[in-house]
Amino acid sequence: DSGVTQTPKHLITATGQRVTLRCSPRSGDLSVYWYQQSLDQGLQFLIQYYNGEERAKGNILERFSAQQFPDLHSELNLSSLELGDSALYFCASSPSGQTTYEQYFGPGTRLTVT
Amino acid sequence: QQPVQSPQAVILREGEDAVINCSSSKALYSVHWYRQKHGEAPVFLMILLKGGEQMRHEKISASFNEKKQQSSLYLTASQLSYSGTYFCGTEFPTNDYKLSFGAGTTVTVRA
Numbered sequence: 001d002s003g004v005t006q007t008p009k010h011l012i013t014a015t016g017q018r019v020t021l022r023c024s025p026r027s028g029d030l031s032v033y034w035y036q037q038s039l040d041q042g043l044q045f046l047i048q049y050y051n052g053e054e055r056a057k058g059n060i061l062e063r064f065s066a067q068q069f070p071d072l073h074s075e076l077n078l079s080s081l082e083l084g085d086s087a088l089y090f091c092a093s094s095p096s097g098q099t100t101y102e103q104y105f106g107p108g109t110r111l112t113v114t
Numbered sequence: 115q116q117p118v119q120s121p122q123a124v125i126l127r128e129g130e131d132a133v134i135n136c137s138s139s140k141a142l143y144s145v146h147w148y149r150q151k152h153g154e155a156p157v158f159l160m161i162l163l164k165g166g167e168q169m170r171h172e173k174i175s176a177s178f179n180e181k182k183q184q185s186s187l188y189l190t191a192s193q194l195s196y197s198g199t200y201f202c203g204t205e206f207p208t209n210d211y212k213l214s215f216g217a218g219t220t221v222t223v224r225a
Binding site: 002035042043044045048055056058090092097098099100101102103104105106107108 | 116144146148154155156157158161163201203205210211212213214215216217218
C-alpha cells in the first residue's frame with residue numbers, strides 16, 4: 001500500500017459524458033502527478049500539481065483539466081468523453097516538486113467509455 | 115520524447131540474469147525505473163542521476179551511461195517475484211518536471 005488513494009476504482013460511462021477522478025496523496029506529499037495508461041500508449045504523463053499550483057503539463061487534452069485543493073487532494077476532470085479515453089488513470093505523489101524524487105502511485109481508476 | 119526500451123519482453127527461469135535497456139535520443143538528466151505487476155500500480159525501484167552512478171534494489175541494479183544516453187537495468191539471479199513490466203522514465207536537463215516513460219519490458223520468471 002503506497003498511501004495514495006484514488007476513487008472510484010472503476011468507472012463506466014457513455015461517450016460525451018463528464019467524469020471526475022479523485023486522488024489523495026500520501027500524508028506530507030505536496031506533489032500530485034496524473035498519468036494515463038492505455039494498452040497501446042503505455043504510461044503517459046498528463047499533469048503535475050505542487051502545493052496547489054500547476055507545475056508541469058504533459059500530453060493532456062484540452063477536454064481534460066485538473067486541480068489541487070488546499071488539503072492537497074487532487075481531481076482530474078474528463079469531459080466530452082470519447083471511446084479512446086478508456087484507460088487506467090493513475091495519480092502519484094511525492095514529497096517534492098522536483099522529479100528527482102520517488103513517486104508513489106495510487107491503485108488507479110479504470111475508466112471505460114462505452 | 116519517449117525513451118525506447120528493449121527488449122519488449124523476456125522470459126527467464128529462476129536464477130537466470132537479464133538486462134533491460136532504456137535509450138534516449140536526447141541528453142538525459144535522470145533515469146527512473148519502476149516495476150508494475152499485473153493489475154497493480156507501478157512501484158519505484160531506483161533513480162539514477164547524471165554522473166554514471168549505479169544503484170541497487172535487492173538483486174536488481176542499474177547503470178546510467180550519459181555519453182550513450184542510455185540506462186540499463188540488470189536482473190541478477192532472478193526470482194519469481196521479479197515478474198512484471200519494467201518501465202524506465204527519463205527526465206531531460208531542461209528541468210521541466212516531466213517524466214517520459216518507455217513502453218515497458220515485460221519480464222516473466224518461471225520456476
